[in-house]
Amino acid sequence: MTSTGPFGPLEFQLVLLRRMADHHPELVEGARHELGVSLADMREANRRWQAMVRSPRSRSAAARYRSVLGEPERVVRRRIGDLECDALLWPVVLWPTLRFEVMTAPGGAVWNEWLVRAPGGTGPELRTAEDLRPWSCTVDEVARAFPPARPLPGTAPTRTGLRFTLPDGGIRVAEFTWGLLQRWTE
Template structure:
């Protein structure tokens, strides 16, 4: 059984299902995929990820997605990091990005918008349409932090006198919740 783009997308969606099961169910229908296929893709990805002799880091991503159509360099403080990106059919207008440290180790993996972040209004915060950078750029004072599980992020932002928490998986917005008490 080949583990390619379709299976990689399903493995990502398995983690997204934690926060947005309805949107994942819609995506499965659009792909003609089943929940069993979603679970099988996740299980295979996890087994491969933890296999003692299997590929690690970006080699594993390349094995599933092939060579990156986009390769670039990004500064991170005084370091220069390699950036690789792949478009994925289930996530139009976005690309899956891997950031590699100077030694080639994978530092981050998430969805990004190619080019400049989108300028969003509060009403534009719709699941699966925006990424962490879009929200950070569009809402001054937004605070980014790691989420409660691997590949989860949160961004706290103020709007309309209330605090809100945008929750992301692999950098892709999954839902918007009332935020914790704080400045509004």
């Protein structure tokens, strides 16, 4: 990979992995090898992504995702309260049962971007805390499996927290990166 070539879906997946390496370097290492790229390639992809995001001439977030990932595989209109928005979904090679989802408000402003289960796909059966393994489930899946659940601020950009209740009444806090479970604590 070179810094002069186009920035596409492969490079974007390296950006996702870069932030996940903070929690699970061993999983990231395996994924990197599966993609056939070096650690230097991952760093370079992240550098280029950050430059795109921070550029004073940067295009809108939605336009940036379209330029990097192409046209979405699917666009789904959703109603959240009084707001109608669009969910743009792209496949990701590393996680074939997931999609990268970008939620856009009217006017095209991006207000959420993360990994979700592919439409019609089934996630893992989540019954106990032991079922919550890194990279196995999404924010929405944990929230549905263990109500009541409450979103928490993330500890860094692209991170999300979730406070949830186990069937035995125990309270746990999960941390997600790009919407994918990384860890949980009591």
